[in-house]
Amino acid sequence: MLGASAVGKTSLVKRFVEGIFSERYLTTVGVKIDKKSVRVGERSLDLVLWDLNGEDRFQKLSMSYVRGAAGYLLVVDGTRRETLDTAMVLHHKVRAVLGETPFVMVFNKADLEEEWVFSDEDLRMQAARGWTVLKTSAKTGTGVDEVFMQLSARLLELE
Amino acid sequence: MKRTMSSARLQPPALPQSLPALLDVAVLEAGNGAFRLLGKAPRWLRTLWPEAAAAEALHPESAFSYLAYFMEEARAVWAGEDGEMLRSDPWTELDREGHEWTLQATAMRLEGRRLLLISFPMTDFETVRRLLQEARNQGLQHHRLLKEIDKREVLLHCIVHDLSTPLAGIKGSLTLLRDDGQVRPEGEGLVRIGLNQVEKMQRLIREILATFSAEVQPLLPTLVSRDDAPDLLRALQDVAASMRPVAMLKDVRLRVAADPGGTWKVAAETTRLERVLFNLVENALRHTRPGTEILLRLEEVDGCVRVSVEDEGEGVPEELAPSLFEKFATGGPRPGKAGLGLYFCRLTVEDWGGMIGYEPRPEGGARFWFRLPRPSAGAGDVS
Numbered sequence: 001m002l003g004a005s006a007v008g009k010t011s012l013v014k015r016f017v018e019g020i021f022s023e024r025y026l027t028t029v030g031v032k033i034d035k036k037s038v039r040v041g042e043r044s045l046d047l048v049l050w051d052l053n054g055e056d057r058f059q060k061l062s063m064s065y066v067r068g069a070a071g072y073l074l075v076v077d078g079t080r081r082e083t084l085d086t087a088m089v090l091h092h093k094v095r096a097v098l099g100e101t102p103f104v105m106v107f108n109k110a111d112l113e114e115e116w117v118f119s120d121e122d123l124r125m126q127a128a129r130g131w132t133v134l135k136t137s138a139k140t141g142t143g144v145d146e147v148f149m150q151l152s153a154r155l156l157e158l159e
Numbered sequence: 160m161k162r163t164m165s166s167a168r169l170q171p172p173a174l175p176q177s178l179p180a181l182l183d184v185a186v187l188e189a190g191n192g193a194f195r196l197l198g199k200a201p202r203w204l205r206t207l208w209p210e211a212a213a214a215e216a217l218h219p220e221s222a223f224s225y226l227a228y229f230m231e232e233a234r235a236v237w238a239g240e241d242g243e244m245l246r247s248d249p250w251t252e253l254d255r256e257g258h259e260w261t262l263q264a265t266a267m268r269l270e271g272r273r274l275l276l277i278s279f280p281m282t283d284f285e286t287v288r289r290l291l292q293e294a295r296n297q298g299l300q301h302h303r304l305l306k307e308i309d310k311r312e313v314l315l316h317c318i319v320h321d322l323s324t325p326l327a328g329i330k331g332s333l334t335l336l337r338d339d340g341q342v343r344p345e346g347e348g349l350v351r352i353g354l355n356q357v358e359k360m361q362r363l364i365r366e367i368l369a370t371f372s373a374e375v376q377p378l379l380p381t382l383v384s385r386d387d388a389p390d391l392l393r394a395l396q397d398v399a400a401s402m403r404p405v406a407m408l409k410d411v412r413l414r415v416a417a418d419p420g421g422t423w424k425v426a427a428e429t430t431r432l433e434r435v436l437f438n439l440v441e442n443a444l445r446h447t448r449p450g451t452e453i454l455l456r457l458e459e460v461d462g463c464v465r466v467s468v469e470d471e472g473e474g475v476p477e478e479l480a481p482s483l484f485e486k487f488a489t490g491g492p493r494p495g496k497a498g499l500g501l502y503f504c505r506l507t508v509e510d511w512g513g514m515i516g517y518e519p520r521p522e523g524g525a526r527f528w529f530r531l532p533r534p535s536a537g538a539g540d541v542s
Contacts, residue, residue: 005295005298006295006298006299018257026288026292027288027291027292027295028251029248029249029261029284029287029288029291030248030249030250030251030261031225031248031249031250031251032250032251032259033223033224033225033250033251033252033253034253035224048224050224054295056295056298058291058294058295059291062248064228064232065228067228067231068227068228080302115306
């Protein structure tokens with residue numbers, strides 16, 4: 001889980017793994033590790049989710065953590081434009097370490113869409129690069145399972 | 160002479176088996192392809208990794224995924240010199256009940272032995288997290304405030320372009336109708352009402368613009384030289400002269416009282432000063448009774464110039480007085496007023512280092528006043 005701080009990485013994991021949401025999650029310091037098994041078609045996959053601390057002026061993401069990652073979610077807060085910039089920087093850094101690796105770009109906080117600074121056209125522009133771009137709301141659960149399932153499917157395709 | 164000791168005397172007594180558990184530290188020693196636990200397992204380890212207490216060959220990276228990453232860096236330490244040590248970042252694991260456990264690992268090489276210690280974070284993890292949380296919350300709050308300011312800018316833009324332009328068109332059309340004599344006598348009153356309403360709307364827009372721009376302007380220093388400083392008496396006389404026709408319509412007298420020999424230069428800027436005076440006089444005109452007088456008095460108080468605007472109306476209800484100079488304080492239902500006039504006055508006067516206030520007149524009515532410092536010699540920053 002990669003992205004700027006407070007974009008909702010921990011909330012997405014909690015929603016996906018435990019099906020819950022809280023407004024009161026504490027900021028992640030270091031790494032939080034969670035696990036979930038998923039079924040994609042006839043196959044099952046054990047996901048070990050590394051929820052990394054957000055990248056901002058207070059904490060930098062240690063690139064050594066991404067070594068060994070099979071794939072990643074690049075999380076953007078739909079209400080904050082600068083979180084897309086952070087995501088893009090992280091994406092380039094990760095690619096320098098991992099090379100071509102499956103990922104999904106996630107625009108989170110779809111429940112606050114009236115406050116969004118991105119239009120559907122903005123999302124289409126990202127998707128036009130050949131990326132998978134999805135909207136989610138960890139609060140309502142919208143799109144959350146789909147994000148993890150899409151990434152899982154892509155991981156299995158590579159096997 | 161070099162003193163030697165027998166190996167029996169060199170061998171220290173073994174540490175108590177329960178010491179690691181008492182210190183909440185899991186001490187593991189790397190062997191051939193696996194680890195073994197030294198001493199008794201602390202309680203948290205028995206919760207998170209129950210097998211650790213019983214099994215002989217342990218693989219901590221299978222119990223704690225984070226360690227798979229950490230081991231790679233730890234190997235360099237274990238292969239290095241005695242006394243080398245590497246501490247991991249904190250990481251958080253969940254137990255079977257979903258409780259979070261934040262841990263930290265330390266790899267060290269000691270007397271040739273390769274040790275892995277797992278414990279609660281050595282640093283004050285909660286303090287660090289609380290500080291980060293606070294800093295990030297403030298960052299988000301800052302971001303929200305910036306967005307609010309942006310929204311206000313958009314609002315101002317709408318007011319200026321979407322309201323002012325059609326209003327100017329309406330005013331122009333009504334003026335042409337009035338001046339061309341194309342309106343029947345019975346319609347003239349309606350045209351006049353229309354023009355009055357348009358002018359009222361335009362005043363309201365000016366008031367809103369003046370207020371919100373005043374919120375920004377204090378950030379910018381206003382440089383006024385003594386020679387350029389406005390004369391408050393002259394400004395007061397100009398404002399009184401411009402408002403006298405309206406006052407006459409309301410059967411209200413406007414009187415300026417000041418020592419003619421006095422000097423009334425103040426540290427201010429003429430346009431905004433006149434706007435402040437205009438707002439106060441207009442406020443008095445709205446609340447006084449016909450057949451009365453509004454007194455505009457100038458006096459010197461404590462080296463400053465004080466202006467008071469006194470009317471003979473009903474005064475301000477006691478409960479409203481404390482919030483008179485706050486934003487959107489209307490003092491009751493008054494159509495067409497946004498409650499920004501006095502707020503603008505306060506922002507502007509305080510911006511210049513002055514003070515503004517209200518007090519009831521002992522003989523009845525209201526007294527609004529403000530005082531401004533005199534300009535210093537030469538150019539000066541009066542913000």
